[in-house]
Amino acid sequence: MGLRLHLTLAVVITFLLGAEKVVGFPKQPVFITHIEDQLLEREERDLSSGDYEYGSGISDNGFNSTEEPKLTEPWIPPPAKIGSLHILSTTTARFTNTSVTSKLVNRAPVAQETEVTIRLPDEAFITELLIEVDGKIYRSIVETKQKAQKIYDTARERGQTASQVKQTSEKHNEFSVSINVAPVSEVKCTLIYQQLLLRKKGFFTNKISIRPNQIIPDLKVNVYITEPQGLKEVTYWLEKEGNELKQEQQASITSSNKAHIQFQPSKEDQLAQSEHGIVGDFVIKYDVVHPISGGKIEVVNGYFVHHFSPEGFSPVMKHVVFVIDVSGSMSGTKIQQTRKAMLTILDQLREGDTFNIVTFSSGVTTWQSEKMVPVTPNTIKQAKSFAEALRANGMTNFYGGLQRGVSLLDTFHNSTNNIYVEKSLSIVIILSDGQPSSGITSTELIKEKSKEAINGQYTLFTLGFGNDVDDTFLEKLAGQNRGVYRKIYVDSDSSLQLAGFFDDVATPLLLKIEFNYPSDVIDNNIITQTDFPTYFMGSELVVAGKLANGINEVTAEVIMTTTEDGILGTLVKGSAQRSETTMLSHHVVGNFTQRLWAYLTIKELLRKRLISDDSEEKEQSKSRALELSLKYHFVTPLTSLVVVKPDGTNDTTGEKPTPRDDHLERPGPISHLTRNPPALQSYPHPPPNSGHSQYGPYGPPMNIMSSMLIPTARSATPRLSVDSDPHFVLQAPNGNISLCFNIMGNPGDIFNLIKDPELGLNINARVQSATPHPELLKRHQVTTPDLAKRTIFDQMAITTPSHRILVTSSSVTINNLALPWTSDWSIVNGNFSIDIREGKYLYVKMKEDVELIVMLHAINAHHPGKSDYLGLYVEKGDGFSQQVHGMIGQFQHNKVYLYRESIRVDTNQDKTAILRVNDRTVKVLHASRDVLLTGAIQTCWFASNNGYGMIDGEYTDYLQDTLFVNI
Numbered sequence: 001m002g003l004r005l006h007l008t009l010a011v012v013i014t015f016l017l018g019a020e021k022v023v024g025f026p027k028q029p030v031f032i033t034h035i036e037d038q039l040l041e042r043e044e045r046d047l048s049s050g051d052y053e054y055g056s057g058i059s060d061n062g063f064n065s066t067e068e069p070k071l072t073e074p075w076i077p078p079p080a081k082i083g084s085l086h087i088l089s090t091t092t093a094r095f096t097n098t099s100v101t102s103k104l105v106n107r108a109p110v111a112q113e114t115e116v117t118i119r120l121p122d123e124a125f126i127t128e129l130l131i132e133v134d135g136k137i138y139r140s141i142v143e144t145k146q147k148a149q150k151i152y153d154t155a156r157e158r159g160q161t162a163s164q165v166k167q168t169s170e171k172h173n174e175f176s177v178s179i180n181v182a183p184v185s186e187v188k189c190t191l192i193y194q195q196l197l198l199r200k201k202g203f204f205t206n207k208i209s210i211r212p213n214q215i216i217p218d219l220k221v222n223v224y225i226t227e228p229q230g231l232k233e234v235t236y237w238l239e240k241e242g243n244e245l246k247q248e249q250q251a252s253i254t255s256s257n258k259a260h261i262q263f264q265p266s267k268e269d270q271l272a273q274s275e276h277g278i279v280g281d282f283v284i285k286y287d288v289v290h291p292i293s294g295g296k297i298e299v300v301n302g303y304f305v306h307h308f309s310p311e312g313f314s315p316v317m318k319h320v321v322f323v324i325d326v327s328g329s330m331s332g333t334k335i336q337q338t339r340k341a342m343l344t345i346l347d348q349l350r351e352g353d354t355f356n357i358v359t360f361s362s363g364v365t366t367w368q369s370e371k372m373v374p375v376t377p378n379t380i381k382q383a384k385s386f387a388e389a390l391r392a393n394g395m396t397n398f399y400g401g402l403q404r405g406v407s408l409l410d411t412f413h414n415s416t417n418n419i420y421v422e423k424s425l426s427i428v429i430i431l432s433d434g435q436p437s438s439g440i441t442s443t444e445l446i447k448e449k450s451k452e453a454i455n456g457q458y459t460l461f462t463l464g465f466g467n468d469v470d471d472t473f474l475e476k477l478a479g480q481n482r483g484v485y486r487k488i489y490v491d492s493d494s495s496l497q498l499a500g501f502f503d504d505v506a507t508p509l510l511l512k513i514e515f516n517y518p519s520d521v522i523d524n525n526i527i528t529q530t531d532f533p534t535y536f537m538g539s540e541l542v543v544a545g546k547l548a549n550g551i552n553e554v555t556a557e558v559i560m561t562t563t564e565d566g567i568l569g570t571l572v573k574g575s576a577q578r579s580e581t582t583m584l585s586h587h588v589v590g591n592f593t594q595r596l597w598a599y600l601t602i603k604e605l606l607r608k609r610l611i612s613d614d615s616e617e618k619e620q621s622k623s624r625a626l627e628l629s630l631k632y633h634f635v636t637p638l639t640s641l642v643v644v645k646p647d648g649t650n651d652t653t654g655e656k657p658t659p660r661d662d663h664l665e666r667p668g669p670i671s672h673l674t675r676n677p678p679a680l681q682s683y684p685h686p687p688p689n690s691g692h693s694q695y696g697p698y699g700p701p702m703n704i705m706s707s708m709l710i711p712t713a714r715s716a717t718p719r720l721s722v723d724s725d726p727h728f729v730l731q732a733p734n735g736n737i738s739l740c741f742n743i744m745g746n747p748g749d750i751f752n753l754i755k756d757p758e759l760g761l762n763i764n765a766r767v768q769s770a771t772p773h774p775e776l777l778k779r780h781q782v783t784t785p786d787l788a789k790r791t792i793f794d795q796m797a798i799t800t801p802s803h804r805i806l807v808t809s810s811s812v813t814i815n816n817l818a819l820p821w822t823s824d825w826s827i828v829n830g831n832f833s834i835d836i837r838e839g840k841y842l843y844v845k846m847k848e849d850v851e852l853i854v855m856l857h858a859i860n861a862h863h864p865g866k867s868d869y870l871g872l873y874v875e876k877g878d879g880f881s882q883q884v885h886g887m888i889g890q891f892q893h894n895k896v897y898l899y900r901e902s903i904r905v906d907t908n909q910d911k912t913a914i915l916r917v918n919d920r921t922v923k924v925l926h927a928s929r930d931v932l933l934t935g936a937i938q939t940c941w942f943a944s945n946n947g948y949g950m951i952d953g954e955y956t957d958y959l960q961d962t963l964f965v966n967i
Contacts, residue, residue, distance in 0.1 A: 084218035089208055089284075091197065091225045093298050093305060094542070095592045095599075096206055098124075099192045106185055111159045121207065124195035125599060126165055126635040131643050132188035140165075140643035142633045144626070148640035155644040159183070165191075165641040194634075196599060199287075199309060199540035200504060206284045207239075215270050215277045221263040223284055229296045229307065230289035234259045240273065240280040251284075259286070294558040295541075302547050303593035304522075304554055306515065309540035316508040316561075317424040319354045319372055319412060321405040324390070325432040325465070327361040331392035334433055334465055334490060341498035342387035348499075348506045349375045356408050357386060360401030361394030362438050372412040395438035399446045402430055402460075406453045413457070423561060425508045425534060426458040431488075431498070432474075433465035443473040447613070451480050459483045459533065463501065466490045472610070479611030482533045507537035511561040515543050521551045528600040535560070544597035598632040606636065720888040721931065722753060723855065723871030725770060725790045728888060728947070729929045729938055732896035739896065739915075740929050740940035741947030743887070743955050745791055750960040753796075753872060754889035758881035760801035761846065763872065764963050768794035770867040792869035796854060797963035798844060802832065804964055805844070807854050809868035812842055821856055849879035855933055873933050887951060887958050894918055894952075898941070915941060915950070922949030 089098040120126065129140040143151065152164040197204040208221065225234065234251040251259050263282055270277040288309075295308035322345075324338060342357075349355055354372035359365045367386045373379050405428045413421050440446055454460060460481035462474040465488045475485040488497045515530040527545030535541055547554060605625035612618050626638045635641045719731045730739045745751065745767040754763040770792040798805040806813040811820055814834065819825055827834045835843040842854040853873040872888075880892045895918055902914035911926035924941035931938050943950035951958075 085212055085216045085220070086218075087208060087210075087221045089206060089221070089223045091206065091223075091227075092592045093226070093228060093307065093596075094197045094199075094204060094540075095194070095305075095596045096197055097192065097194050098206075098208065099128075099190060101188065101190050103186060103188045106183065106187070108183060111156075111183055120193055121195055123198060123603075124193045125602075126191065126193045126641060127633050128190070128192035129165055129641050129643050130190040132190070133185065138643050140633075140641045142630055142635060142639050142641050144630075145638070145640045148642040151644060152642045160644055164643075165635055194595065194599065196542065196596060200538060202538040203285045203287050208282045208284075210278045210280060210282055212278070213276050215267050217267060219265055219270065219278075221261075221282055223259075223261040223263075225259040225261075225284075225286060227257050227286075227288050228298055230257050231259060232287045232289050234261075234284070234286040236261050236263075236282070236284045238263070238273075238278070238280055239283050240278075248285075251286075294556060297554060297556065298593060299547065299552060299554065300593040301591055302549075302552075303591075303597055304545060304547060305593045305596050306543040306556055307540060308513075308515070308535070308542070308558065310509075311537075313509040315350065315537065316511055317352045318508055319409060319424060319426045320349070321356050321358060321372075321408050321428050323358045323360065323401045323405040323428060323430040325361075325396060325398070325401070325430075325434070326359045326390055326392050326394075327396040327434060327437075328393045329396070329434045329468065330465070334494070335390055335392040337490075337494035338431065338465075338498065339387055339390050340495035341502075342390075343384055344495070344499040345502045346380050346383050346387070348502060349380065351375050354412065355383070356405075357383060358401050358404045358408070359390065360397045360404075361392070362397060363394070364397060364400045364404050366404060366408070370408070370411060372408060396432065396434050396436055397438040398430075398432055398436040399440040399449065400438070402428065402446075402450060403453065405430065406450075406458065409458055423511070425511060427461065427483075427505070428454075428458055429461045429463065429502070431463040431465060432469060434468050435470050435473075443470060447473070447477055447480065450477060454481045456482070461486070461501075461505065463488050463498065465494070476611045476613075479607065504539070505534075505536055508534050509537050510535040513541065513558065513560040515541075516557040516559065517545070517554060521548055521554050522546065523548055526597070528597060529604055542596075542600065544593065544600050546594075546597065595632060598628050599634070602628050602632075602634060602636060720874040720877060720891055721872065721933070722765075722793070722888055723857075723873075723932050724792065724869075724930070726765075726767075726793050726871075727929055729931060729940055730888060730891040733891060733893055737896070737898055738938055738940035739891070739924075739943070739950060740927065740938075741943045741950050743946050745955075747791065750963055751955075752886045752958045752960050754874075754884065754886040756880050756884040756889065758883050759846065759850070759879070760799075761850075762797075762799040762965050763852075763886070764797045764960050764965065765793040765870070765872070766795040766963060767791045768867070768869075770869065792867055793871075794867075794869055795963065796870050796872065798852075798854075799964055799966075800832070800846065802829070803834075805834070806963070807842060807856075807870060809856060809858060809870070812836060821858075847879050849876050851876040853933065857932070871932055885952075887947075887955075890952055913941060915943075917950055918952075920949055924950075 083103055084101075086101045087098070089096060091097075131138045142148075148164060197206055206223070208223075210219075210221070212219075223236075225231065231253045234253060235248045236251055237248045251261050253259050261284060265273075265278065273279065290309050290311045295306055295310065297304055297306045322342070324342075326335065330338070346355075351374075353375045355375060356372055357367040359367075367373075367383065373383075409426050409428065413426070435441075436443065436446065440449070450460070458481070460478055460483040462478040462483065462485045464471055464474045464485065467490075471485070471487065478485040486497075486501050488494055488501075511534055513532045513535055517527075517530075523546040528543055530543055532541050602625050605621045605628075609618050609621035609625065612621065622638065625636065628634070629636045629639045633641075719729075721730070722728045725742065727742045728740060731737075732739060743751065747767060747769045749767040750764050751767065752762070752764050754761060756762075768791065770790040794809065796807040798807070803814055809821075811818045812834075813819070814827065819836070821836060821839045825836055831845070831847045833843070833845045835841075837843065840856040840858065842856070844852040844854070851874075853875055855871040855873065856868070857871065858868050874888065874892075877884075877892050880889065882893060884890070884892050895916075897916045899914045899916065899921075903911060904913070905911045913924055913926070915922050915924050922943050924943050926939065927942040928937050928939045930936075946955040948954065
């Protein structure tokens with residue numbers, strides 16, 4: 001058995017995300033055990049018999065006697081070494097290729113795996129991952145998620161060096177990155193992602209995250225920009241996390257359309273930022289020349305891209321209805337930030353615009369009934385007074401508020417000159433932090449009725465405030481009504497997020513923009529979106545497509561509506577770019593026009609799939625997006641990327657690296673690795689704090705003059721467990737103290753551990769004898785009677801509304817399907833999921849806040865005292881109902897208090913105290929227990945006599961007739 005150390009891909013992960021999430025599972029946790037568990041766990045730890053020295057025995061209450069046992073220290077492999085971090089970002093006509101390169105050294109004699117979650121810029125796709133081992137480069141392939149997973153799992157089982165990247169969320173640009181490094185080997189990793197830089201507030205921004213979590217001896221960032229349209233301004237700065245101050249520096253522009261920026265901080269420079277080095281983003285901001293014309297067309301290798309961002313037009317008049325959720329859940333910070341944002345937003349309205357404000361909770365309120373209000377200094381002042389008085393209470397009548405907003409625009413349009421209306425933009429902006437709970441509550445019906453009411457006349461923008469909103473519903477609602485959805489995160493700058501969104505759409509310049517290309521020069525089946533409802537100041541519209549065979553020149557007619565001239569047509573010409581031009585110099589993205597077309601097309605197809613309610617259209621969009629993702633090597637919600645170093649000595653599949661003067665000039669590969677914090681070393685979850693003094697978590701005994709009952713702060717997710725012989729370790733639900741007790745029972749006894757009638761969950765466990773063979777007792781010279789009659793749980797039965805799960809040491813049977821422990825597998829059904837990992841962890845998840853782990857302890861088959869057994873851990877229990885009970889279930893809600901003045905320490909240094917559990921008191925002894933899931937030692941207050949006084953009733957009250965019961 002080996003030890004798996006969880007490592008972090010510092011560049012691929014910490015660099016890109018800044019906060020890694022280790023979700024791997026230990027192949028073999030390291031245990032530090034006390035004497036009462038040494039026999040039972042000896043073979044599981046795979047340690048020689050000389051590793052422990054036994055104390056003088058075990059006292060009647062099950063605790064260590066006064067002689068302290070010697071503990072075996074866990075072996076930890078040498079940490080990974082990080083020598084360099086090189087980042088290359090190359091932008092060609094807004095299309096950006098960023099690569100990150102680093103090296104991981106595994107000096108351990110066992111393969112090591114990391115699986116983490118990363119989040120890239122919203123518009124980015126990962127397109128390549130390379131592994132360089134022994135001077136050979138192994139390139140990744142993109143497959144469907146299922147096929148890529150199978151390839152990676154096979155490589156991992158064989159102990160091969162391998163890595164996998166897959167997108168884990170369609171709502172965020174979030175990915176899971178896994179890498180398995182062979183024993184005693186070095187790996188250089190390269191991760192590449194591509195994105196189209198979007199123009200916002202008049203600038204393109206490339207934000208490169210740098211969060212290696214340590215000082216890097218060789219840290220270098222190179223940024224190259226090539227813009228055929230001409231560069232107007234380029235600035236850059238280091239934006240430190242949590243620090244809004246920035247020092248912009250001007251970059252030099254060469255030959256009017258190129259810029260090069262290099263950032264190479266020394267170790268001293270990094271240390272000046274923080275003890276962990278740089279924690280922030282390297283930001284590059286620039287703009288291009290924008291004439292009043294139809295834009296700029298670039299043509300490369302038969303594909304074209306058309307950028308359109310004219311300046312000089314007068315703003316289009318707009319009519320805006322702000323629809324604001326003021327239900328009870330908006331109270332506190334949310335309503336304060338909303339009030340603050342509205343004061344800023346109202347100042348951005350211009351004379352000539354009209355507006356109104358609608359609020360909704362259980363009912364609906366309109367600031368100025370039945371009319372749109374012209375923008376004047378006086379109306380803005382009145383609106384600010386209304387906004388400052390916003391208060392939150394009641395339920396969420398979402399559709400009622402939206403319907404009122406649409407009705408105000410209907411009335412305005414029906415009473416206004418049609419030409420005036422056609423040259424203006426009408427917008428509804430709705431902000432909500434929850435799901436509909438009053439009026440019409442069906443989101444499907446709301447979408448249907450909203451689309452019918454808006455009827456393509458207005459633009460609907462939706463803003464979701466916080467984590468309780470239905471993001472998919474709000475995104476579909478906006479998408480089906482010519483708008484977009486924006487997530488607003490609840491923090492100190494929520495008001496800036498809200499005001500920033502309005503700033504993006506505050507100044508419409510053009511309406512109903514159409515791009516027309518001659519049908520004989522383009523392939524009409526290979527072109528992105530060509531009609532857009534609005535062009536906002538400071539933004540940019542982009543069209544990409546394929547030219548017909550043999551064509552190398554294209555013209556475009558752009559038709560649009562402006563405030564002054566109505567319909568305006570502009571003729572635009574573009575010609576093919578030759579290889580001798582600056583466009584095809586060394587620092588550009590190869591075939592960028594074709595890749596940009598594929599990139600935009602996939603984005604459009606995924607959006608269409610998301611917002612469509614037509615099943616056939618959704619399937620067609622999915623199929624086409626998958627086809628393009630595979631062809632152009634993009635990691636999307638439909639695909640995964642995997643790279644495997646072939647096993648064997650005759651490997652000839654790897655490519656030898658191409659010698660270059662400066663490897664940073666290659667617009668490809670890169671990545672980086674670092675060690676996890678020690679608290680996470682080899683465990684699937686951080687171990688509980690066990691760093692108490694000899695007196696435990698409360699320090700030395702206290703002299704309190706008057707009787708004092710001290711409740712402690714509530715733990716967010718109390719951890720409950722039962723394992724070993726069997727001993728129970730329980731976190732008090734209303735405090736930070738732990739409780740423990742043992743239940744011996746008799747072989748064949750079945751005990752109820754958890755019963756929640758409302759949730760439909762029941763867990764029973766069967767007791768079996770774990771009596772060691774006499775040879776084992778003799779070999780270790782142990783004669784303690786208690787060890788000769790130990791018991792364990794050898795079977796567990798989990799009953800849910802839809803599943804009956806029988807867990808034994810040989811298999812896990814779900815309904816009538818028997819599955820072995822020897823291979824990883826998972827079953828997912830809505831919010832319910834079951835997973836086996838590493839041959840010893842069974843994860844059962846009933847919903848987001850109810851998660852259980854059954855741990856298998858498989859003792860060596862040749863051991864004379866072999867007794868495989870099971871442990872149960874409640875990892876998340878906040879979703880249990882108030883009715884939950886059972887031997888451990890009751891402690892989800894039981895009220896537990898410690899009488900601090902009752903703490904005493906006797907001459908043997910044994911500490912005792914009095915606990916109150918609900919309405920009864922129990923004498924307890926301060927002790928410690930092993931949490932076998934994490935390998936930590938947990939101090940706890942122990943109740944003897946099968947937990948009498950600590951549990952409700954007596955332990956025999958929890959006996960059951962059968963393993964499975966009907967809930």
